[in-house]
Amino acid sequence: ITKKRIAIFGSTGSIGKQALEVIAANENLFEAEILTAHSNASLLVEQARQFNPNIVVIGDESQYAKVKADLSGTDVKVFAGEDALEEVAAMDNYDMMLAAIVGFAGLKPTLKAIENGKPIALANKETLVVAGDIVMQKAVQYRVPIIPVDSEHSAIFQCLVGETRNKIEKVILTASGGPFLGKKPNYLVNVKRDHALQHPNWSMGAKISVDSATLMNKGLEMIEARWLFNLKPDQLQVVIHPQSIIHSLVQFEDGSLKAQMGLPDMKLPIQYALGFPQRLPNNFPRYDFRKPNALTFEEPDLKTFRNLGLAIAALFKGGNLPCVMNAANEMGVYAFLRNRLGFLDMTDLIERTMEKVPFIEKPTLEDYFNSDAEAREFAASLLSL
Ligand code: NDP
Ligand code: MG
Secondary structure, eight states: OOOEEEEEETTTSHHHHHHHHHHHHTTTTEEEEEEEESSOHHHHHHHHHHHOOSEEEESSGGGHHHHHHHTTTSOOEEEESHHHHHHHHTOSSOSEEEEOOOSGGGHHHHHHHHHTTOOEEEOOTHHHHHHHHHHHHHHHHTTOOEEEOSHHHHHHHHHHTTSOGGGEEEEEEEEOOOTTTTOOHHHHTTOOHHHHTOOSSOOOOHHHHHHHHHTHHHHHHHHHHHHHTTOOGGGEEEEEOTTOOEEEEEEETTSOEEEEEOOSOTHHHHHHHHHTTSOOOOOOOOOOTTSSOOOOOBOOOTTTOHHHHHHHHHHHHOTTHHHHHHHHHHHHHHHHHTTSSOTTHHHHHHHHHHHHSOOOSSOOHHHHHHHHHHHHHHHHHHHTO
């Protein structure tokens, strides 16, 4: 059999590294063909030496010479710069893109891969939050399957195998609640970066860890699900499930509920997406029902975790509002990570930016790029006050 050649965009991140573990464990099925990093040149070089890809891309151009020198004597081709991501995504020599760049930066290379007819394993949820209508329309136009990697969406996708989409009544996204579940604003006002990065069930990149702590992550995921599964906003529901064993549920027209369950481990949805339509074996730890344990569920506290409310408003209003919200959120999260903005102040930054940037009902791709830039500019002006 010929191996599936995987292009990992964002190979030095949390998802990227776990994807390489999956590839290493299934080297008869997969090979890493393209690896990209933004600034972590030393890890990119280490990965290239281990996996011998055809191409690596280092986003930060100032590190090109170092990567090139470190890989001399190998036949790995080295590209550098932001435009190189799109250039490489448009190449022919790979079979699937794992979109694992974080944030808005993942959108353009993913669009290029779709226009290039390459199936997408999608971790980068921001791509669908920003421009989900256009991305999904292009996926249909170019007959490109988009297989979710986000655990909730992988769960929904797995629940839908053998079902027809028009029989879905409701989709229920589970949320762990993050490190601050049960906390109130008087506590949250003082939390700092290191505390927010301590997620109880998952070890993830910094940005999504903060999003999980604010519940913005679940809001982004509602919008992601809306586009992936072609749902109406009111078909989506969020429930807090602190144990993260049920990864999400689908309720059908007959009231039947299907859930996908397992121990929280991102390697599972990554492996499922890379292997789809095959389900591959592995030896990851199994969930044991015989151990004393309880699966519990509760309503999210929207009064405390206001980011989720903002995201739900953006989900219902649509247009460029999710894009604007996403941009302000990225600005807020990175300011919080640099200790330049308080935990609760992130919400105000997002809310004010959503009020400021003019609403566009039916944006073009260019409108989305402009709205993103406008939102960042306005958020930056608030941050420098
Ligand atoms: P990380 O921050 O760990 O990794 C991000 C990756 O993207 C790195 O390879 C990084 O390179 C690269 N990158 C960062 N900024 C840019 C940029 N401007 N241009 C090009 N590349 C860039 O993120 P995660 O792996 O945690 O998350 C990746 C995506 O997957 C996110 O959209 C997240 O929401 C989603 N996701 C993640 C989950 C998880 O468990 N981690 C779960 C579900 C979804 P470098 O290392 O050089 O900076
Ligand atoms: Mg998720």
